[in-house]
Amino acid sequence: MSKYSVIGTRVHRVDGPEKVTGSAKYTFDIVLPNMLYGKILRSPHPHAKILNIDTSQAEKLIGVKAVVTGKDTLGRKQGIWRRFPELCDEEILCRTKVRYIGDPVAAVAAIDEDTAEEALDLIEVEYELLPAVFDPLEAIKEDAPQIHDGVELNINVTRHIEWGDVDEAFKKCDHIREDQFKCSSQAHVCMETHDAVASFGYDGKLTVWTSTQSSYYIQRLLADMLGLREGDIRVIKPPTGGGFGSKFELDSAQFCASVLSMKLCQPVKIVLTREEEFTATKRRTPMYYYLRLGAKKDGTLLAKEVRVITEGGAYTAMGATALYLTGFFSSFPYKYPNYRYDGYRVYTNTATTSAMRGFGAPQSTFVGESQLDMMAEDLGIDPIEIRRKNGMTPDYEVPGQAFIQSCGLHQCLDKIKEHIKERGKLPPNHGIGVAAYGFMSGGIFNWFDTPYAFSAALVRINIDGKVDLFTGACDIGQGSDTTLSMICAEELGVKLEDIRIFSGDTGVCPPDLGAWGSRETLMNGNAVKRAAADAKQQLLEFAAAKMGPNIVYDFDIKDQWVHLVDRPERGVSYFDIVKEAIRGNDGEAIIGRGHYTPHRKGMISPAYSFGVQAAEVEVDTETGKYKLINVTTAHESGTVINPVGIEGQLEGAIMMAGGYGFCEDQPMDEGKILNPSIADYKLIRSLDMPETKILEIDTYEPEGPFGAKEAGEGLTNPTAGAIGNAVYKAVGVRINDLPITPEKVLRALKEKGKQGK
Amino acid sequence: MITDFEYFAPKTLKEALTLLDKYGDECKVIAGGQSLLILMRQGLVAPQYLIDIKGISELSYIKSEGKQGLRIGALTTHRTIEKSPVFRDKLGVLTEMENRLASIQTRNWGTIGGNICHADPAGDPAPVLMALNATLRMASLKGDRTMAVEDFSLDYFETALEPGELLTEIVIPPVPPHTGTAYTKFNVIESDLATVGVAVSITLDSGDGICQDVRIALGASAPTPIRAKQAEAVLRGKKITDVLLKEAGEIASTEAEPISDIYASEEYRRELVEVLVKRVGKEALARAKQA
């Protein structure tokens, strides 16, 4: 019997009815009176100086209301790493220079989309082409073209993480492996492209409806760039068609629509085309990985050295974070007594690389888990056992970096071992590969330089007992509206249907850093729980006064019943107490406040979730093609608040993370993405999706609300590694660069055949 | 974006041909539009006049003509072909091919004629029809003419249709006894376009006998779908064995002229042709023995 009434139950999403009836109005659907449509002109060159932009012909086109360029802006630069001005390097509307194919140079507002598009063709831009560089290994050379002034060797950011003494430790190892890998890029492919409706009024205030993961970030960054006060900008997040890391930075649709609207005092809507989405929004960071791993012959890992060069693309964006996290998560989920990571993010004249679900950890997990399997084979140790021997355990400290409190990794390993045993003897050319991961529940770092608590919430109880919950948290599909409503209902002791959530509207909700880094459940969940507890406390004060029991008794609310904890039959209806509390509060509705910022939890995250995934493949040795048959995941994410939500996150992660290993790729030629369409960018569809099985491990995370922690991003870490290991188990070839395509497998099989292995 | 055009929706073939004759170069024909609209939305095709033939019901049919074979109207949708019981007996390969063509939505509106006229070398119908020895009928105000399917495609997205001509019908000759036909395309995502596609038809002289006739058609292996005639010669007149099939595959891979693109290198496509010809040939042989 569950001790909880709401959390842990299978519920309908609170935004479900509007979504299944098509009545949810996304930014994509918004039409306002007097609204204009905008389009953006983008650079066709990867690297060039802008000599002149002539917009006169475009301005003359009937139906065009305004054309803007960088000259119509304040000429500022922005970036998400606001604490470090040198990393705020993106103008969005370029003034003097373009740095990738797709860099915006002008924007048009017109009476309809067709006219705006026609106008783009009439804008004449004079470029002076500059030599361009596309590969970070080339860009880091002395003679490479310099992409940003003053940035030597195009080295944008470096990162160093170290503990113990790696060099000494290697001397003590019985076996050392050195391996190199190449991790590819990946596109988010949100079903709703980036879009915004910006409306600047004659009152000098700007309202922006936009598909976003963080209304607060967009508000703050727009304020920085437009010279408006934060409070004069209201960013509203309607139902949003996916984010996956692509939508918490200020993008060209939001910025250009705002600039145009400010010029015209009319609403302007910009929706990026799918092609723009592929070419001119941010993407997963490609990485060159060098790993050196040392172990004792019994499988104890003693030392790991990691060197990474990432392809930064044209601007910093969140790429600096990916650089950091890939280095940190290269140490997960194992206890390395000695560890060293050096990472270099290098600018290139390609589309900017930034945040995508997993944030550097899918890359680090692919390479780390591949190498670990190789090490296990070298030492003659079972892959599960080598992981068990070194796996993190509860209350472990990553030296000087992080505190792991709850950790169910070992139970996950047990479950997967059982699962593999159950599968029994596999037919020829079948293989099961395993990968383990650990991931953060929100970041502790504040390079955004916010003065606000990381998460905050307000609870307002109305006279009829209905509860309004206000939070800046952004539901981008991952279900935070539902999960947070459940937490609120549980804490307050009411039913889910008593809660109505207002989220992602900066005009009405307290700030929240947004939905990225897997932070909403833990961080915003804590804020919501505290706000609900605050409101509840006010109600309980009135209950205590009304019922006047002996001081040894305390109160709680459960299932709309305010009662003595030790004598639950003695109580009074929640609805009655609410009425009395409001009267007692001089007629003011009961308001509870809560906020949360992690403190004293190390440098990375307040909590980590762990899991182990087993992927089964069948390889056709004549063509190299392999089928994803089954992906089974044992995972733990603390207390499960929203089980339907978690299942959805897990299965969805397999589609995305599986795609990363299996078929998704963005090949480029001279900085031009060659497959910018859903026809050409291969995605797993229903016929390609493997069978999935979820094995839930029970853990409890003290730092999280009701013991919950992240589930949704960590799950994108292991699949590529599990697939790589599975292919090896099936046919004995290992592919070290993603994606693992049939051609690469066949090539490797033929090589193997040639070498008579 | 699509640029404006004048729109006509003829209801008969004669009306359509008259319009085509009138507007010549300045017009384009749309059937299901599943390929054309993509090009028009990108501005790659921008005709002044659009002749919409989708409503010409007289061109949508599947007629079994007994000894004359089977006739499929050019405007028959992929889905109609996929669902038609007419092919079950001896032409199941058509049903199978349609079942894996794009998506149900595309098949519901797109037509087989439109697909063939679009002349994407990776298209599925053409190699299958070539293996079935099908011919095409074209009509214009000047009259009708016919042509083998394999002569219809001239180059990437270019056909032998003359100005003023419309494809009206596909004719599949009666299937000889002891004939089996099969088609497979290689792709990574199930319903995707072919990276390489292979159709093979084998006719034996008796239940388990000599190969009397064989046609091997390759898709996505050259600028047009092609017949691998040298590979066919390896099999024709012989009792087909696994060894022969392997040899046919090797030879077919040298006859292919595939490109290298982001999905596969030329070398890999050749390797796929080799494997697929062998496998599809084996399947066709099995079907021929059962027929």
Place this chain on the structure above:
Amino acid sequence: MKKELRLTVNGQPYELYIKPKTLLAEVLRDKLGLTGTKRGCSSSSCGACTVMLNGMAVKSCSVLALQADGGELLTVEGLASGAELHPLQKAFLDHGAFQCGFCTPGMLMSAKVLLDENPNPTKEQIKEGIDGNICRCTGYNSIIRAVTAVVKGEYKEEK
């Protein structure tokens, strides 16, 4: 030159006057305000715009509106009967068969047409039925479970 277009959408007849280049999706979304049907790509590949036209599932971004002249359309807005949700909608809610919801209208229409044509599909047939619709959030399996539940009769409408 604009042309007349007559359509019945969700049981409601409409008479419009449109440019021939107008796509069916544009008529539904921009002219009739039925924004439930979405558009997610420019290459006719994602299926988000799927509607039912004359009983068939089609991509409304890839059909010229005039080709649907005289036709009968059903969009996601027409699935429910008043306040009573369609069994598929109920099943999607129960099974969490959507997350961001952007692909959901198209997905529901593909599922509806599938079941209209074949009330007893196998799991493989269900997968085929929605293979033309991309979902980036769910990984499809919850959608298949939802449709399966309807097939099994768990949402038998009481008449």
